[in-house]
Amino acid sequence: MNAKGNRMAMSFSDNGKLFNTKLGEIDILLHRPLEGRIKQLIIKRQGKRWYSIFCVERQVIPANINANNAVGMDVGLNKYAVLSNGTEYDNPRFLRKKEKQLKKAQRKISEKKKGSANYIGQVQRVRQLHVKVANQRKDFLHKLSYNLAIDYSVIAVENLNIRNMIRNRKISKSISDAGWGMFRNMLAYKCEKNGGVLIKVEQKFTSQDCSYCNNRVKKSLSIRTHICQKCGVVLDRDYNAAKNILQKAIEELLVTVGQGCVRTV
Numbered sequence: 654m655n656a657k658g659n660r661m662a663m664s665f666s667d668n669g670k671l672f673n674t675k676l677g678e679i680d681i682l683l684h685r686p687l688e689g690r691i692k693q694l695i696i697k698r699q700g701k702r703w704y705s706i707f708c709v710e711r712q713v714i715p716a717n718i719n720a721n722n723a724v725g726m727d728v729g730l731n732k733y734a735v736l737s738n739g740t741e742y743d744n745p746r747f748l749r750k751k752e753k754q755l756k757k758a759q760r761k762i763s764e765k766k767k768g769s770a771n772y773i774g775q776v777q778r779v780r781q782l783h784v785k786v787a788n789q790r791k792d793f794l795h796k797l798s799y800n801l802a803i804d805y806s807v808i809a810v811e812n813l814n815i816r817n818m819i820r821n822r823k824i825s826k827s828i829s830d831a832g833w834g835m836f837r838n839m840l841a842y843k844c845e846k847n848g849g850v851l852i853k854v855e856q857k858f859t860s861q862d863c864s865y866c867n868n869r870v871k872k873s874l875s876i877r878t879h880i881c882q883k884c885g886v887v888l889d890r891d892y893n894a895a896k897n898i899l900q901k902a903i904e905e906l907l908v909t910v911g912q913g914c915v916r917t918v
């Protein structure tokens with residue numbers, strides 16, 4: 654670690670100490686309680702003392718928000734999005750659709766003499782294909798986020814850690830193709846522009862818990878149906894998750910806008 658400060662992943666242990674995978678547990682004197690989700694920690698040395706600087710993400714829900722049509726949304730790879738009112742949006746998978754064409758174009762590069770006009774032209778063609786995929790994706794996300802922001806005043810989504818998910822090599826390409834990060838950014842500013850709000854809720858058991866009776870039904874990713882032994886409800890996995898996401902957002906909203914002011918659609 655240097656005096657300039659290092660960026661690292663951390664958490665708090667149950668005993669209140671700061672925990673870092675490299676340094677272990679560290680005693681810490683907190684000058685004020687931390688509010689919000691910790692995004693980053695910078696440890697800095699000034700003279701003999703060490704300081705921790707926390708960067709947090711706080712969600713501010715405006716008190717005058719129109720919470721009359723709140724909806725929960727689960728994003729995924731099977732369906733692009735499933736809403737808590739049952740509406741589903743297909744995943745367009747733009748990259749997947751162009752994959753064959755891309756591979757072929759890529760292969761052709763190796764057949765050309767490096768540096769030749771043909772070679773440069775082929776590189777250009779591959780680049781154009783990627784641009785086309787990116788534009789298609791952007792266009793789809795703009796339209797979808799625009800329509801959602803118009804239709805709903807409150808949209809609740811899960812706080813996904815996309816960077817961590819992309820480390821899963823098996824599905825990283827599909828996740829990149831889905832453009833969830835871009836989608837959430839678009840949704841956030843479009844909701845705000847329309848007087849609404851995008852609420853991010855903690856990603857905790859949203860696909861496991863039963864949206865009817867709260868019973869926890871553990872299931873792997875491949876199980877697409879939520880079947881609750883306790884209350885007998887059978888729901889599509891993503892639909893059940895969307896309902897739970899909405900419920901979590903309502904709990905947060907009630908604190909801000911008060912009882913009886915939230916109506917779901």
Ligand SMILES: [Zn+2]
Pocket residue numbers: 863864865866867868881882883884885886
């Ligand atoms: Zn149940």
